[in-house]
Amino acid sequence: MENKLLKLSSSPHIRSGDSVPKVMWTVFLALLPALIWSYVIFGLMAVKLTVVCVLFAMVCEAACLKIRKQPVKSCWDGSAALTGLLVAFNVPPTIPLWMPMLGTAVAVVIVKQCFGGLGCNIFNPALIGRAFLLASFPKHMTSWTLGAQFGNPVDAVSQATPLGLLKEGGQEALLEAFGSKGSMYLDLAFGYGRGAIGCVGEISAVLLLLGGLFLLIRGIISWHIPISFLLTLAVVTFLFKGDPLFAILSGGAMLGAFFMATDMVTSPLTHKGQLIFGFGCGLLTFIIRRWGGYPEGVSYSILIMNATVPLIDGLVSNRVFGTGKK
Amino acid sequence: MSLFKEFLKGIWEKNPVLVLSLGLCPTLATSGSMKNAVGMGLSVIAVLTFSNIIISLIKSFVPSKIRIPCYIIVIAFLVTVVDMLIAGFAPELSKAIGLFIKLIVVNCIILGRAEAFAAKNNPLRAALDGLGMGIGFLIAISIIATVREVLGANKWFGLTVVPGWDPIGIMILPAGALLTFGLVMAVRNVLAQRRAK
Amino acid sequence: MKTILHYGLVLLLIAGVAGVGLSLVDRITKGPISEAQSKRLEEGQKLAFPSASSFGELKKLETDGKTIEYYEVFDEGKNVIGYELLYSVGGYQSRIKVLTGIEPDGKVVAIRVLEQAETPGLGAEVDALPSSDTIFSAITGLFSKKEDKSEEVQIPWFQAQFSGKTPEELIVVKTKDQKHITALSGATITSTAVTKAVKEPIELFLKAKAEGQL
Structure with a gap:
C-alpha cells in the first residue's frame, strides 16, 4: 500500500x-x-x-x-x-x-x-x-x-x-552465390532466395524498415540512432572499399538499428547523445565485421555502446534551465 | 569465543570468499574444473594454517612497521615449499595448477588472516582460524567449480554427467566464473538472512 | 639508526631461516622434480616417434630469426630415421609447447602436446582422451569388479589427427574431414595454435635442411 x-x-x-x-x-x-x-x-x-x-x-x-x-x-x-x-x-x-x-x-x-x-x-x-x-x-x-x-x-x-560468405570468400564468393549485384540487393532486401x-x-530488411518507420511515425523512437547507425556503417564501409548497400541490408543491421539500439533504457537521453551512440554502433559494427573474429558484429557493437551511455549522457547533457552558459 | 567457534566461523559466518570477498583471483581462475579447484583449496589450507601458526609465533618480536614484509617472506616461503612438494610428488597436479600455486603468495586471504587474526592471537587459535578459513575457501571454490564444470563442460572431476548433452560453454569461461560467483554469493546471503530471522 | 639496524636484523633473521628451510626442502624435492620432468619428456619423445630406439642430444637450430630445438631420432643401428622438433607458440591463454616427430621428408609421425594451460572444457580438450566414462559408470564401476585396463598409453584424438600428414595438409577446418585437422569445437584459436606449433617448425626445419644448415 x-x-x-x-x-x-x-x-x-x-x-x-x-x-x-x-x-x-x-x-x-x-x-x-x-x-x-x-x-x-x-x-x-x-x-x-x-x-x-x-x-x-x-x-x-x-x-x-x-x-x-x-x-x-x-x-x-x-x-x-x-x-x-x-x-x-x-x-x-x-x-x-x-x-x-x-x-x-x-x-x-x-x-x-x-x-x-x-x-x-x-x-x-x-x-x-x-x-x-x-x-x-x-x-x-x-x-x-x-x-x-x-x-x-x-x-x-x-x-x-551472406556475411559469412563475405568473410570467408570475399566479394567474388558473394557474387557467385547471388548471380548479380542487383539480384543480391533484391534478395537481401526482401529476404528471399539466397537472401533468406x-x-x-x-532476414527481410524491407519489412524491418517498414516496422521502424511505423515506430518513427508513432513517435516511439526518434530518427537519430537508426539513421546515424546505418549512415555511419554505410559511409565507413564505402571508405574502406566495401559495398555500403550490402552492409546495411545484410545481417542484423536493420533489426539492430531500429529495434535494439533504440531501446529507451539503454540508449542516451539527448538527441546529440543519440547521434554519438548511433555513430559508435555503426563504426564498431564495421570494425567487427571487417577485422573481428565473427562475421556479424551488430549485437556486440550495441552492447559495447550500451556501456558508454552514462559517459555520453554526462558529456552532452542539456544545459539545466536557469543556469548560465559555459 | 570458544575454540570450536573460532574454527567454524571461516566456514559459514565469515567465509573468506563468499562473505569477506577475499582471494577472488584464484577462486575465479581455478574454479573451471573440480580437479583444479580441489588442488587449489587443499594447497591454500596447508599454506594458510602454517602461515597463521608461524606468524602468531613470531608476532611478539616483529616490529609493527615492518610486519608486512616479514609476513610476505613467511608466506612466500611456505608457498614455495608447497609448490616444490607438488612438483616433486604430484607432477600431474603441478602441470594443471602449478601456475596458480605461485599466486597463493598474493592471495589476500592469507595476508588478510595474518594481519587481521594471527598477529593478534595465540598460535592455537591462529591455527584453528587458518584451518577453518582454508576449509571455507575449499568449500566455496568447490561449489563454484561444481556449478561451472557441470553446466559448462558437462563433467565433474572429468567424468561426463549427462551423456550427449550440449553444455553451456560460457560457464567455463571467465564470464561464467563471475556469474556463478555472484549467484552463489546471493544464495548464501538469502540463506543467512533466513537464518537470522 | 638503531631502529633501522633492528628492523634489518629481524628481516635478515626471518629471511635467513626461510632460506635455510627452502634449501632443505629443495634437497628433498630436487630429485623427484627433475625425474618427473625428464620422465615427461621421455614419454613424449616415445609417443612422438614410436618406432625410434634412441634419441640424440637436444640441438638448437636458428633460422629466419627463430629458434627450433630438435632431437635426432635413431633406429637400432644408430641411423637417423627422423627428427623430433620442440616448439612453442602462444595459444588462447597460455604457451603451448609441442613435440613433433617427423620423417626426414617432413611427414608427421606423431605429435605430443607437452605443456598447455588452455581453458578447461574448451582448449584444454587437446589433451582429452576419447573417454566414455560417465559419473554413472564411475559409481557403478566402484561396486563391480574392476577390469584391468590395458597399460597402453592412449593418444588424445585431437593430437592423433596429425599423424601421417604432410605439412601442406596441416590446415584447420571446422567440419570433420580426414584430410585436414578438425578443430576442437569452440576452441578454434587453440586448435590453430597447436597446428601452427607443428607446421611452422617443420617448414623452417626443412628449409634450413635444404640449405645445408644442419
Whole structure:
C-alpha cells in the first residue's frame, strides 16, 4: 500500500498518453510483419520458437516479480514479452528450443531483474541473451540453413550467411552465390532466395524498415540512432572499399538499428547523445565485421555502446534551465 | 569465543570468499574444473594454517612497521615449499595448477588472516582460524567449480554427467566464473538472512 | 639508526631461516622434480616417434630469426630415421609447447602436446582422451569388479589427427574431414595454435635442411 504513495518523481510533471504497455505492444506490432515473413520462409518452427520465447520470458518475469515482492501483474506490460521476442529473432531457426529459452531466462532474470527490473538494466537484455548463447553454443548459433519457401528447413543443407560468405570468400564468393549485384540487393532486401538465410527475425530488411518507420511515425523512437547507425556503417564501409548497400541490408543491421539500439533504457537521453551512440554502433559494427573474429558484429557493437551511455549522457547533457552558459 | 567457534566461523559466518570477498583471483581462475579447484583449496589450507601458526609465533618480536614484509617472506616461503612438494610428488597436479600455486603468495586471504587474526592471537587459535578459513575457501571454490564444470563442460572431476548433452560453454569461461560467483554469493546471503530471522 | 639496524636484523633473521628451510626442502624435492620432468619428456619423445630406439642430444637450430630445438631420432643401428622438433607458440591463454616427430621428408609421425594451460572444457580438450566414462559408470564401476585396463598409453584424438600428414595438409577446418585437422569445437584459436606449433617448425626445419644448415 505504501508503495503507491512513494511513486512520485520530481517536477515537472507532464501528462502524456504513453505508458509502458502501449509503447511495448506498439513495438510488437512493428515487428509482426517480420515474424510473419519468417513463418513464410522458415515454416512453423520459427513461430513456435518465437511464441515459446515470448511466453517463457513472461513466466520468468512473473516469477522474478513474485520473488522480489513486486506486483506480479506487471509481467503483462509487454517489456518481458518484447525481450523474449527479440531473443527469438536473434537466433538461427534450427537451434534446439531449450537454448533460446535459456537465453531468454538469462536476459530477463539476470540482465533485467537482478539489476532492479524495468528501466534499471545497463545492457539490452535480449542482446546479452544472444551474446550468452553465442559464447555457450558457438556451433548451434552459427549453423545456418537456407530457408526453403514454405518448406521445412531442417532438411536443408548447412550454408554460410551472406556475411559469412563475405568473410570467408570475399566479394567474388558473394557474387557467385547471388548471380548479380542487383539480384543480391533484391534478395537481401526482401529476404528471399539466397537472401533468406540468417536469424529468425533479421532476414527481410524491407519489412524491418517498414516496422521502424511505423515506430518513427508513432513517435516511439526518434530518427537519430537508426539513421546515424546505418549512415555511419554505410559511409565507413564505402571508405574502406566495401559495398555500403550490402552492409546495411545484410545481417542484423536493420533489426539492430531500429529495434535494439533504440531501446529507451539503454540508449542516451539527448538527441546529440543519440547521434554519438548511433555513430559508435555503426563504426564498431564495421570494425567487427571487417577485422573481428565473427562475421556479424551488430549485437556486440550495441552492447559495447550500451556501456558508454552514462559517459555520453554526462558529456552532452542539456544545459539545466536557469543556469548560465559555459 | 570458544575454540570450536573460532574454527567454524571461516566456514559459514565469515567465509573468506563468499562473505569477506577475499582471494577472488584464484577462486575465479581455478574454479573451471573440480580437479583444479580441489588442488587449489587443499594447497591454500596447508599454506594458510602454517602461515597463521608461524606468524602468531613470531608476532611478539616483529616490529609493527615492518610486519608486512616479514609476513610476505613467511608466506612466500611456505608457498614455495608447497609448490616444490607438488612438483616433486604430484607432477600431474603441478602441470594443471602449478601456475596458480605461485599466486597463493598474493592471495589476500592469507595476508588478510595474518594481519587481521594471527598477529593478534595465540598460535592455537591462529591455527584453528587458518584451518577453518582454508576449509571455507575449499568449500566455496568447490561449489563454484561444481556449478561451472557441470553446466559448462558437462563433467565433474572429468567424468561426463549427462551423456550427449550440449553444455553451456560460457560457464567455463571467465564470464561464467563471475556469474556463478555472484549467484552463489546471493544464495548464501538469502540463506543467512533466513537464518537470522 | 638503531631502529633501522633492528628492523634489518629481524628481516635478515626471518629471511635467513626461510632460506635455510627452502634449501632443505629443495634437497628433498630436487630429485623427484627433475625425474618427473625428464620422465615427461621421455614419454613424449616415445609417443612422438614410436618406432625410434634412441634419441640424440637436444640441438638448437636458428633460422629466419627463430629458434627450433630438435632431437635426432635413431633406429637400432644408430641411423637417423627422423627428427623430433620442440616448439612453442602462444595459444588462447597460455604457451603451448609441442613435440613433433617427423620423417626426414617432413611427414608427421606423431605429435605430443607437452605443456598447455588452455581453458578447461574448451582448449584444454587437446589433451582429452576419447573417454566414455560417465559419473554413472564411475559409481557403478566402484561396486563391480574392476577390469584391468590395458597399460597402453592412449593418444588424445585431437593430437592423433596429425599423424601421417604432410605439412601442406596441416590446415584447420571446422567440419570433420580426414584430410585436414578438425578443430576442437569452440576452441578454434587453440586448435590453430597447436597446428601452427607443428607446421611452422617443420617448414623452417626443412628449409634450413635444404640449405645445408644442419
